[in-house]
Amino acid sequence: MNPIIEVSHLNKIYAGGFQALKDVSLQIDKGEIFALLGPNGAGKTTLIHIICGIVNRTSGEVLVDGHDIIRDYRYTRSLIGLVPQELATDQFETVWNIVRFSRGIFDQPKNPAYLESVLKNLALWEKRKNKIMTLSGGMKRRVMIAKALAHEPQILFLDEPTAGVDVELRKSMWEQVRRLRESGVTIILTTHYIEEAEELADRIGVINHGELIVTEDKSRLMKKLGKKELNLELKAPLKAIPEALSGYQLKLSPDGLVLTLAYDSTHNESGITELLDRLKENGVSYKDIYTKQSSLEEIFVQLVHQ
Amino acid sequence: MRINFRAIGAIYRFEMARTFRTILQSIASPVISTTLYFIVFGSAIGKHMSAVNGVSYGAFIVPGLTMLTVLQQSVANASFGIYFPRFVGTIYEVLSAPVSYFEILVGYVGAATTKAMMVGTIILLTSCFFVPLHVDHPFWMIGFLLLTSLSFSLLGFIIGIWADGFVKLQLIPLLIITPLAFLGGAFYSIKMLPPLWQKISMANPVVYLISGFRWSFYERSDVSVQTSLLMISLFLAICILIVARIFKTGYRLKT
Secondary structure, eight states: OOEEEEEEEEEEEOTTSOEEEEEEEEEEETTOEEEEEOOTTSSHHHHHHHHHTSSOOSEEEEEETTEETTTTHHHHHHHEEEEOSSOOSOTTSBHHHHHHHHHHHTTOOOOHHHHHHHHHHTTOGGGTTSBGGGSOHHHHHHHHHHHHHTTOOSEEEEESTTTTOOHHHHHHHHHHHHHHHHTTOEEEEEOSOHHHHHHHOSEEEEEETTEEEEEEEHHHHHHHHOOEEEEEEESSOOSSOOGGGTTSOEEEOTTSOEEEEEEOTTSSOOSHHHHHHHHHHTTOOEEEEEEEEOOHHHHHHHHHTO | OOOOHHHHHHHHHHHHHHHHHTHIIIIIHHHHHHHHHIIIIIIIIGGGSOOBTTBOHHHHHHHHHHHHHHHHHHHHHHHHHHHHHHHHSTHHHHHTSSOOHHHHHHHHHHHHHHHHHHHHHHHHHHHTTTSOOOOSOHHHHHHHHHHHHHHHHHHHHHHHHHOSSHHHHHHHIIIIIHHHHHTTTSSSOGGGSOHHHHHHHTTOHHHHHHHHHHHHHHSOOSSOHHHHHHHHHHHHHHHHHHHHHHHHHTTTTOO
């Protein structure tokens, strides 16, 4: 894949001495959805703001489509659209004027037909003459997306795009994101909703205390770091795990009714069949059996607390 | 050098749209307050005042009052124009757009200058209803108006970047610009002051603006027109240097 963003040894130290980014190196491929996860203050927004040109880097290099973001700032910025965390818009202007301004400032010729399609896709067309202050929070959030899309960017940064948005709207925004990706837009999103990253992302990056801990294909990350568990609901409670089963990594629930085996699904020999045979031999019978895989959220928590 | 004219146009139109959206505060308010000055000082008190340098008092104060409002409007419009996006956070879009600092400056300061010129023109037109007005040098009159609007819009832009709250935004206009404008000969000729105060007044840059502007109307001035031009140009150059420094360092714009 072609990298559309290349970040090399990026450092950011703010005036007060706080180091927000520590030697961050990262590649983002054209056309992918990349989710950047991290707790508050981890450096996600600083990284995005440096790439977009809002914050100055202290050292390191950032290339967008092979061009340096400082030397060729006009070219690199023209490729990028940013949806910031805050609902930062002029509350007294109309939706139409706001998106028209965004297109103009990014040096794009007037194209009312395109802006109309953007607003229609975001279900904002009917509200185009309304002042921003009259819109609901969800609509304002969509206006921010419309502004970012107004200049037909190839790369879209979504900084907490669904913060404070209800479930229904969140799902419709996910659909929007998917459609944008299908149209060839590279999407980088930061989110606190791990479910969102799990749902949308091709690759995941986890940043903590300014350091990029991991960047990995989502499914590979979940396989590599995720645990799989086999749970057996027993017919009768056990006081303790039988001696004959001590060779297995088994856990017994406090009420003695559930036996849990952690196993690695990537190995051919998970030991499940053998365990079930042993249970039968030892007279342990069960009424239900099910497996559970660690969620991305559990992996995330595990990573940031390492 | 490539210039992003569309961005300049977008910022300029956006700022001008704000003016027309708030037409009462932007244009009507300064016009009404200046009209009141004309009524009080020009028509009511002015009738009992002797002519100054051969010009009736009502007509004498027209250039000064116009300049007073133009100064205040230039500073207020430009400072608010750049401070407001910083305050509400919309500045992120300008900073992340393919637009140079120069283009940002032209957009914001251009709009503030236009607004100040508009207000100045309306005030001059309004004054025609109260006093007999003639302009000896219309070209110089427009030139002085433009230079003053531009330099004080630049000053307003600097204030808008420096300010980190609405109090600071009002501080310099209230505590420095307005007193300097009132003491700059808007209502009197500097020559009417005692010698010591005449000398002190020469340190006030507004004296040169009002004097030059008044000269373009009646060919009467407190200082020579060349000195006025030189001082305005000097003030403009200082503002440009400060703005250039702000842009070079990203002061209060980029961290």
